[in-house]
Amino acid sequence: MNRRTASLMISLATAAFSGAILLAPAVAQAQSSAADTQAEKFRLTEEMKRLAQRNAWPGVEAKYEELLSLKVPLDFDTHRLAAQSAKYLGKTYEVYQRLERAFEVKADPDVKSEKEQIDSKYGRVKLVGNERWEVTLRRPSMPFAPDERKSVEYAIMVAKESGGFTGMLPVGHYIIGAEDAKNTREFDVKTGPDFQEIEITHDLVTSSEGLIVYHGPVAFAGYAFTATPAPTSAVLTADGSKMQAEPATKRGSGVAAEVGYELGFTRLFAVAVTFDYRDLFESQDQFHGYTGALYGLLRPGNLRIGVAGIYGRWGGQGSGVYTVFNNGQGPSYQRKDIIFDGQSWAGGAKLSVGYGLLDFDPLQGVVELGGSWQTDGSRNFFSGGIRVGIVPKVPRFHE
Amino acid sequence: MPFGSVTCFERTLRGLAFAAALVLPVASQAGEVRFNGEGHAENPAWSKDGKYLAFEVNRFEGDIDMYFAEMNGDISKDSMQVKLPGASSGFSSSDQVVMDATWHQDGIAVFEGSNKGGQLRLYYAAPGGSVAAEMLPTTKAPGGLSFPTISPDGNSLAFISDQTGNGDVRTWDRSTDNLNQLTATPVSESFPSYSADGKKLLFTRKENNSLSIYQEDIATKSEKQLASGAGDETRPVYAADGSIVFFSAGKTEGHWDLKAINGDGSNLHMLAEGIRLPIRARPALTPDGKWVAFAYDDPTKANKIVLETIDGSKTIEVPSKYVACGEPAIGLQNGRILLAYTALPSADADWRFLDVVDITDKF
Numbered sequence: 147m148n149r150r151t152a153s154l155m156i157s158l159a160t161a162a163f164s165g166a167i168l169l170a171p172a173v174a175q176a177q178s179s180a181a182d183t184q185a186e187k188f189r190l191t192e193e194m195k196r197l198a199q200r201n202a203w204p205g206v207e208a209k210y211e212e213l214l215s216l217k218v219p220l221d222f223d224t225h226r227l228a229a230q231s232a233k234y235l236g237k238t239y240e241v242y243q244r245l246e247r248a249f250e251v252k253a254d255p256d257v258k259s260e261k262e263q264i265d266s267k268y269g270r271v272k273l274v275g276n277e278r279w280e281v282t283l284r285r286p287s288m289p290f291a292p293d294e295r296k297s298v299e300y301a302i303m304v305a306k307e308s309g310g311f312t313g314m315l316p317v318g319h320y321i322i323g324a325e326d327a328k329n330t331r332e333f334d335v336k337t338g339p340d341f342q343e344i345e346i347t348h349d350l351v352t353s354s355e356g357l358i359v360y361h362g363p364v365a366f367a368g369y370a371f372t373a374t375p376a377p378t379s380a381v382l383t384a385d386g387s388k389m390q391a392e393p394a395t396k397r398g399s400g401v402a403a404e405v406g407y408e409l410g411f412t413r414l415f416a417v418a419v420t421f422d423y424r425d426l427f428e429s430q431d432q433f434h435g436y437t438g439a440l441y442g443l444l445r446p447g448n449l450r451i452g453v454a455g456i457y458g459r460w461g462g463q464g465s466g467v468y469t470v471f472n473n474g475q476g477p478s479y480q481r482k483d484i485i486f487d488g489q490s491w492a493g494g495a496k497l498s499v500g501y502g503l504l505d506f507d508p509l510q511g512v513v514e515l516g517g518s519w520q521t522d523g524s525r526n527f528f529s530g531g532i533r534v535g536i537v538p539k540v541p542r543f544h545e
Numbered sequence: 546m547p548f549g550s551v552t553c554f555e556r557t558l559r560g561l562a563f564a565a566a567l568v569l570p571v572a573s574q575a576g577e578v579r580f581n582g583e584g585h586a587e588n589p590a591w592s593k594d595g596k597y598l599a600f601e602v603n604r605f606e607g608d609i610d611m612y613f614a615e616m617n618g619d620i621s622k623d624s625m626q627v628k629l630p631g632a633s634s635g636f637s638s639s640d641q642v643v644m645d646a647t648w649h650q651d652g653i654a655v656f657e658g659s660n661k662g663g664q665l666r667l668y669y670a671a672p673g674g675s676v677a678a679e680m681l682p683t684t685k686a687p688g689g690l691s692f693p694t695i696s697p698d699g700n701s702l703a704f705i706s707d708q709t710g711n712g713d714v715r716t717w718d719r720s721t722d723n724l725n726q727l728t729a730t731p732v733s734e735s736f737p738s739y740s741a742d743g744k745k746l747l748f749t750r751k752e753n754n755s756l757s758i759y760q761e762d763i764a765t766k767s768e769k770q771l772a773s774g775a776g777d778e779t780r781p782v783y784a785a786d787g788s789i790v791f792f793s794a795g796k797t798e799g800h801w802d803l804k805a806i807n808g809d810g811s812n813l814h815m816l817a818e819g820i821r822l823p824i825r826a827r828p829a830l831t832p833d834g835k836w837v838a839f840a841y842d843d844p845t846k847a848n849k850i851v852l853e854t855i856d857g858s859k860t861i862e863v864p865s866k867y868v869a870c871g872e873p874a875i876g877l878q879n880g881r882i883l884l885a886y887t888a889l890p891s892a893d894a895d896w897r898f899l900d901v902v903d904i905t906d907k908f
Contacts, residue, residue, distance in 0.1 A: 233678075292669065
């Protein structure tokens with residue numbers, strides 16, 4: 147097996163190891179029994195009720211979304227409670243949808259009359275804009291009823307944060323555009339089953355995001371396992387006159403740390419520039435790697451997937467040189483006793499997959515698995531590990 | 546309020562009739578406002594468009610239920626009970642107190658409500674909705690809230706808050722969502738009522754063990770006493786010409802009169818003596834503010850509702866085939882003038898019921 151093949155196999159093994167770590171929970175989830183799903187459904191339903199008793203309506207919303215993701219039938223009371231939480235938050239369209247689901251479970255006359263009441267007072271509206279825009283929605287005369295007011299306030303907030311709105315609004319007159327704006331668009335909401343679609347043009351926008359949607363520091367610390375197989379052929383000095391005392395195959399673990407800065411161009415795509423340090427310790431041997439990286443990042447939801455080109459310096463000292471090395475050693479002068487001390491510059495690539503777990507707005511705490519490969523032309527460095535860190539939080543609007 | 550003695554046989558018959566009414570298809574008689582259950586119907590309040598009538602049912606067992614009746618002229622569909630959050634279901638006692646409705650032109654009623662033993666708060670509901678919702682959250686307006694009244698333009702709500710302990714007048718503005726405290730006295734205020742332009746408020750103040758009438762300029766918060774005396778002057782409302790109509794108790798305990806004064810407090814004059822004081826309503830003005838309706842307390846004169854112009858120059862009587870008439874309320878629906886009032890169907894009846902009559906042709 148030549149050196150290139152060995153390097154490739156080790157790279158694949160590292161990637162497979164990282165992938166297995168990431169996929170294991172998903173596999174376990176897929177294999178969970180129906181009883182587990184029912185238990186989870188019961189737990190979430192009870193949590194919904196507890197949160198509702200404390201008027202913690204955003205929490206009730208989150209639990210209901212989790213229940214829906216289980217894709218199991220939910221009971222009448224659960225849909226009703228979810229409708230109530232949506233009502234408290236001003237999400238009238240969601241109220242209507244959840245009442246419909248409740249009515250499908252049980253044809254309750256109160257649910258029917260509540261739906262009819264919404265149909266008699268609200269219309270369906272779709273304001274089509276762009277998530278990079280801040281759109282001002284106004285209603286010159288706010289409704290008297292608190293639930294209608296909340297509905298309008300909710301729509302105003304959604305339009306401001308996400309550049310558009312799809313939902314239900316109380317019947318009445320509305321304006322897109324700030325009070326002092328040069329251009330505005332007025333429209334009337336009427337009752338009816340169809341959505342009234344209104345396109346928001348750029349001239350109506352209050353403000354829009356620049357090239358950089360978000361930015362912030364990146365910092366990680368963790369544990370890394372590094373392996374650097376011995377070259378299989380002689381490595382000569384630059385002038386080709388002598389053989390270098392390349393270390394034998396070394397593997398060990400140590401710390402890994404990375405700092406840098408991330409720039410997000412969209413809510414999905416970002417780049418980051420970082421500086422990484424990691425080391426390898428094995429017995430008396432030690433290696434230190436200092437690497438710069440340029441990342442391309444994908445940030446869907448709480449995931450952070452990065453691919454980077456890397457270049458840096460690996461230095462090491464210890465004892466034990468590769469089997470190719472021949473300097474007239476005898477029984478009293480083993481290769482394993484030959485000391486090495488040197489450095490090389492290596493380039494390569496890096497892959498990391500992380501997940502945001504904690505919120506430190508405007509930053510986010512993440513856990514990442516990653517692996518890297520570098521080569522100096524003669525020798526490969528493979529590294530993989532797990533680390534925790536902070537990255538900038540992607541500003542997303544959650545309805 | 547007279548209660549006739551009822552035999553066991555009669556109770557059985559009424560119980561069977563009640564059960565039958567629940568099961569059999571309902572046919573409302575013209576004029577009578579029906580509801581499930583039994584109790585005294587009281588305090589009717591018309592929506593601005595005359596399409597709905599809010600009223601209370603009181604069994605004098607500690608709970609008061611509120612109903613909305615949809616009116617087709619003077620014919621009503623069966624009434625829908627208004628439930629507060631946390632209401633028990635079924636036809637048994639609701640353990641709630643729901644009362645004192647005032648209507649907004651958007652078709653929403655605002656009223657007082659509390660679960661049994663709880664604090665009175667303001668709620669709102671629209672006919673057809675299943676459960677009422679709180680009008681002002683406790684985070685915004687803590688304490689007990691009562692006596693809601695809505696300005697004529699529908700832009701503000703006045704009410705009484707006991708946050709400071711005794712009952713002060715406060716207003717809520719719908720365009721700014723701000724609360725404004727108008728009075729802050731150690732004594733209690735009640736029965737706020739807006740002027741036609743929404744710039745002034747009338748209210749009752751209890752001081753020195755009697756009730757007096759005050760007027761306050763909302764913008765400047767300057768107030769002026771308009772009526773007081775040895776007895777009680779209370780529940781003032783503005784008439785169309787700016788004069789003020791109110792109930793007055795003077796001569797003997799339990800004896801109430803209907804009086805009026807000019808907007809500046811002058812020209813106090815009697816409109817009617819010996820009237821039946823409504824449970825908690827203000828004087829019942831017609832929608833144009835030119836007439837006031839009342840009933841007499843004297844049983845020999847209590848078989849009618851009387852309407853009188855504010856200046857006392859004209860009187861109309863609306864005779865009823867029932868007895869002990871009271872609690873009149875006037876609504877306007879598509880140009881038709883509708884009178885709602887409570888009465889006993891007969892002298893020995895247990896419960897007062899609610900009747901509606903079209904009195905357009907009386908004018």
